[in-house]
Amino acid sequence: MTVIYFRVHAQLIHVELLHHVSNKVVNVTFIYGSNDGDIRESLWDELRQLTPTVTEWIIMGDFNIVRDMEERLGPNPPSLAEILAFNKCLLDCNLDDLQGYGSDYTWTNKREGEAKIWSKLDRVLTNPNWLIQYPHTQDYNALVSQAWQIPVKGNAMFRLFARLKNVRQKLVDLHKRNFTDIYMRVRTAKKDLKACQKHLQQNPLDPYYLAQEKGISEDYWTLR
Template identity: 25%
Template structure:
């Protein structure tokens, strides 16, 4: 490491190499806050390194500093020992936990717009190291990020390592930039089936001969059908969102003409444009409903948990960071995960 900073009471030691340029913005008893940039990343980011006090009232100045810096329009992450848990599942053994001790911390997390990154590895990060009957485990250490961070680095992961020479487990944070090569998946739009030519197009495409074993035939026909329907949709509808805007502009121009020249021909033309405009508006509404699955929310309270989970994870995409094989070996890396998955299913379907 090429650079080193210690906080005011020597409880936090921060080291980094020359691949990172850093500017320490605040150095306190319970935190170090800095703005950093890695040579491999175009974006700058904020990092808040935490070692919180044990007593609840002594942590309040730390929460105030987090809230003070929270409105920065920049990716930021806070990581370290917060000395408090967020739910009863983050503690095992000992006397029952009083959640009132955590309410202030939870409200700070919400106010700062932070999202817990989760973890892989051991479920707890601290142990009191006492005898078996009196031993207590808690998850006191964590990493949380804002939405901007997830937009730039959605693949960020946290791993809890093994306890070595401390009552806390080390945390490894891996930062990975966003992969812009997203796979665009085929989606069947509900409005297609109302078109008279839809079933005819599907039938003609499906009836075209494909040679090979039955599974290969199915795969090739499905692949061909997705391409055929995508082309068919472009011919029949075009870009629905663009069409809506085009018809809105046509209506505006026709209405302007009617002001100075109120003829029957223009009135008929406006009616025709309006009819097409309403048709495309309905198509747009149908697509939006399908995309957002609004019908899920019409059922009311049954979906409350799903709704809140959707809001909290609104910008967090799902990724496979690691998979575990039958012999309890963890595999990571896109290529290795793909190879292992292929081998697994190949063996499953060999029979």
């Protein structure tokens, strides 16, 4: 991919990327929201300004606010006004949570007993165009959260860049583990699928090849 546009705000980095294989432009925004609700208002305004300029859009990072009270456990509940402001922004920008797996909470203050707080501060959002173009996208919440919580020091922008670098490394490792030689694996799965289907043309009720076809088909479309 090639970066064709780059925009930096105090609480976000937005990039437009050209995917060379499909020749499509994708929009990716990385968030590091302020823990001050008044300052976060400028983040919501920035997202609203970006909305008319994007097509497929995915947004990820630490928003430093929950979407509802159920996303937080512990004392000192968050401000309802700040929650409503976040949700109003998502409504204005036509954004919603990407399907994720793992724990509902991505941050804890690591205290014990009644002082312990759990919150969902990290999330991935997409617009409808993203889901139409990439319907099988899922939120690797645990992986991103793990990378995001690696301690870093420095000013807010340096910490944001450092956290993005940590996330990138985790994604590179994930790619190496699961997507090495992806094109060869697709070709092999396609070849095996055709062989199964050819056999089933002659023996359509063969239980072994029916099961093989189902398994290979799932693998093939997952790889695609």
